[in-house]
Amino acid sequence: MLIGSIEAGGTKFVCAVGNEDYQIKDRAVFPTTTPAETLAKVIDYFKQFDLSALGIASFGPIEIRKNSSKYGYITNTPKPHWKNTNFVGPLQQALNVPMTWTTDVNGSAYGEYIMASLANEHTDSLVYYTIGTGVGAGTVIAGQLLGSLGHPEMGHVFVKRHPDDLNFSGICPFHSDCLEGLVSGPTFEARTGRPGKDVSLNDPVWDIMANYVAQAALQTTLTIRPDKIVFGGGVISEPFLIKIRTAFEQLLNGYLELPPLDQYLVMPAIVNNGSATIGNLALALKSLNA
Structure with missing residues (x-):
């Protein structure tokens, strides 16, 4: 087949x-x-x-x-x-x-969920964020994608502005400084005049963006309580994710008991941004077997 x-x-x-x-x-x-x-x-x-x-x-x-x-x-x-x-x-x-x-993010979330199941991980729920040209997130809970009236638009939530970033208005054409307007790939050029690949990880803009992504991850943690949160997309790298974990830990301030952050805030298990392909195959197979 x-x-x-x-x-x-x-x-x-x-x-x-x-x-x-x-x-x-x-x-x-x-x-x-x-x-x-x-x-x-x-x-x-x-x-x-x-x-x-x-x-x-x-x-x-x-x-x-x-x-x-x-x-x-x-x-x-x-x-x-x-x-x-x-x-x-x-x-x-x-x-x-x-x-x-x-x-696309639902497909990626489902692919990561399937891979966790095949690896015999105890993962009943996960959230997958993609941070690239745009920002979005998909959520799987007990094998079901979240959303019935429509799909979630978690890339367009609002976050508290970083005190060193107040002069940047954001680039979202609908909301200006929502999450996507503050952390998507094109925001590097809007802030610095350089594409993200040319911005050193020592540049303070990475710490500002890590704070925003950590805020979104904290909102997700407090509202959905998933087993893990996966980050993919062209902006994400392991060094940037380390900054996100650091900011997340500071924001959480010990309020909840969570798994170790290097197991809770993670890169995709499926390499080369292939999560959506596996998720699509799994969803199509699921529909045939329904």
């Missing part, structure tokens, strides 16, 4: 085909251009295979309510050309296989 996966990002689409044991048999990457051009490439790719199902995890916001006329759409995204795009419909018409549809 072959299952397809689409991780639809604002910069690139990662398409893959795997089996029920989560072994990847083939993979292709396409740049995210216009909806018509990108989806045509996706359809042509998957037509090479005899698929049983397809799992899709997309940048958002997206409509996940199956009773909505806009189910399967990317909705109010700032991504040029993609606002109000029918994503699932053209694929369903062309490929005619069962499809699951969720956010």
Whole structure:
């Protein structure tokens, strides 16, 4: 049995085909251009295979309510050309296989949840944050993704402004200084005039951003109480995560008993940002077996 996966990002689409044991048999990457051009490439790719199902995890916001006329759409995204795009419909018409549809971070969260289960870790719940071009988070509790009215938008929560960062207004086009507006990758250039890869880890901007991410992790800890919080995306590295753990410990101030922070605030178990691919395969398989 072959299952397809689409991780639809604002910069690139990662398409893959795997089996029920989560072994990847083939993979292709396409740049995210216009909806018509990108989806045509996706359809042509998957037509090479005899698929049983397809799992899709997309940048958002997206409509996940199956009773909505806009189910399967990317909705109010700032991504040029993609606002109000029918994503699932053209694929369903062309490929005619069962499809699951969720956010990119939900796909990643589910992939990490599955990997923890396969590794016999006691993980009943986890939250996955991606911090890259944008910021988002997905939550899995007892095998179920959180959200029914819509998917969570945990990248757009507000955090307390760092005293050394009050002159930066933030870059979110909707909320200015929400979490995404303060810690996504493009904020480096907005603050320093340099891309993040050129900003030394000794620069104070990393400590400011670590404080914001730690605040978000603390909110998640206090409200959801997950077994662990996973951080992925292009901005995250182990040295930056060490700064986040330090800031988190200071903010928590001993209030709750948690696992050791190097086991609680962690990098993805699935390397090369492949969590969403495994999550998509698992969600598609789950829908076939429902």
